[in-house]
Amino acid sequence: MKTPLFEVKHVSKTYKKGKVKANEEISFTINEGEILGLLGPNGAGKSTLIKQIVAHVKPTEGEVTYKGINVLKQNKQVAREVAYYSQEPHALTSLKVREAIYFSGRLRGMKRRAAKEETESLIKELELTEVANKLLKNISGGQKRLTGIGTTLIGQAGVYIFDEPTNELDPKKRRLVWDMIQKRNREGATVILVTHNILEAEQVVDRVAVINHGRLLAINHVGELKAEVDQRLKCEIAVKRTARNELHEALTGWGTVTTLSDQRSRILIAKDQAPDLVSFLNNEPDVQTYSIVPPSLEDVYFHIDNDQSPAGGPDAKKEEVNEYAAANG
Numbered sequence: 001m002k003t004p005l006f007e008v009k010h011v012s013k014t015y016k017k018g019k020v021k022a023n024e025e026i027s028f029t030i031n032e033g034e035i036l037g038l039l040g041p042n043g044a045g046k047s048t049l050i051k052q053i054v055a056h057v058k059p060t061e062g063e064v065t066y067k068g069i070n071v072l073k074q075n076k077q078v079a080r081e082v083a084y085y086s087q088e089p090h091a092l093t094s095l096k097v098r099e100a101i102y103f104s105g106r107l108r109g110m111k112r113r114a115a116k117e118e119t120e121s122l123i124k125e126l127e128l129t130e131v132a133n134k135l136l137k138n139i140s141g142g143q144k145r146l147t148g149i150g151t152t153l154i155g156q157a158g159v160y161i162f163d164e165p166t167n168e169l170d171p172k173k174r175r176l177v178w179d180m181i182q183k184r185n186r187e188g189a190t191v192i193l194v195t196h197n198i199l200e201a202e203q204v205v206d207r208v209a210v211i212n213h214g215r216l217l218a219i220n221h222v223g224e225l226k227a228e229v230d231q232r233l234k235c236e237i238a239v240k241r242t243a244r245n246e247l248h249e250a251l252t253g254w255g256t257v258t259t260l261s262d263q264r265s266r267i268l269i270a271k272d273q274a275p276d277l278v279s280f281l282n283n284e285p286d287v288q289t290y291s292i293v294p295p296s297l298e299d300v301y302f303h304i305d306n307d308q309s310p311a312g313g314p315d316a317k318k319e320e321v322n323e324y325a326a327a328n329g
């Protein structure tokens with residue numbers, strides 16, 4: 001059995017004197033050596049949870065422990081052993097790329113020579129050689145992100161927490177960053193990963209925690225979460241824009257429909273429903289194209305979120321949109 005490294009115990013956080021609930025009654029453990037993905041939409045409460053884990057934010061209720069001790073009581077040890085890549089803009093903008101990575105290593109307790117050697121090897125690995133002597137404020141958004149990855153990776157912390165590490169990166173650089181994260185994990189590091197990029201995360205994470213409206217909706221191994229929807233198939237349907245509403249309604253008879261765009265909807269169906277759905281779609285003149293494939297982690301995510309979201313799923317959202325439109329002309 002794996003050792004819990006962090007224990008999040010009944011954690012809640014409210015902002016603005018209780019008016020904003022960022023998270024509520026969250027409990028789970030993070031095991032040593034795993035890659036745990038935190039998934040959830042914008043404003044779900046992921047960053048707040050991460051900040052509680054690294055002792056930057058004090059929970060309103062509950063506690064987080066690291067190696068059995070409350071993180072707030074050992075924030076210096078947590079800062080030393082847990083490397084945190086935050087979404088917030090870099091504080092080191094008046095430093096050069098090379099200096100930012102080097103000094104991050106020194107702050108993590110590295111000797112000069114070791115910090116220098118690892119800085120050079122990270123600059124090479126992250127393909128930052130050309131901008132290594134430029135100030136952070138004078139490089140591109142993606143290059144800033146890569147520098148941030150370098151400042152996080154230097155010094156070989158035992159735990160890495162990445163909040164959206166691949167934002168703003170091109171596909172090749174995203175792959176590079178995932179590879180670097182997986183390499184550290186193979187060498188024994190524990191990784192916590194906040195991301196919206198579910199398709200990429202699926203290749204990397206061991207377990208996934210799904211968060212929305214500040215609550216933990218599910219936590220499990222990717223394979224087990226997928227098994228929950230494994231007996232289903234995913235059907236993506238493109239329809240003529242004018243016919244979207246009628247078709248959406250007709251499809252709800254088959255299962256939960258997720259609207260992807262004006263013309264595209266997605267539905268999860270039982271495997272044995274497939275032949276009937278195919279003949280229904282073939283006879284619908286407003287259907288432009290459709291595809292039926294096994295579900296991915298992204299579908300699991302939509303499934304969990306639709307089923308358990310306190311906002312009441314797509315119908316409640318539709319009503320809310322209508323109310324808003326009526327109120328605002």
Ligand SMILES: Nc1ncnc2c1ncn2[C@@H]1O[C@H](COP(=O)(O)OP(=O)(O)OP(=O)(O)O)[C@@H](O)[C@H]1O
Nearest residue numbers: 015016020021022041042043044045046047048049
């Ligand atoms: N310092 C703050 N003061 C007031 N409200 C806050 C503060 N930080 C976060 N919130 C609110 O708490 C909720 C959760 O925010 P949080 O940043 O944790 O979400 P998130 O899942 O990380 O979102 P995103 O994916 O957009 O980064 C949101 O409603 C947000 O507006």
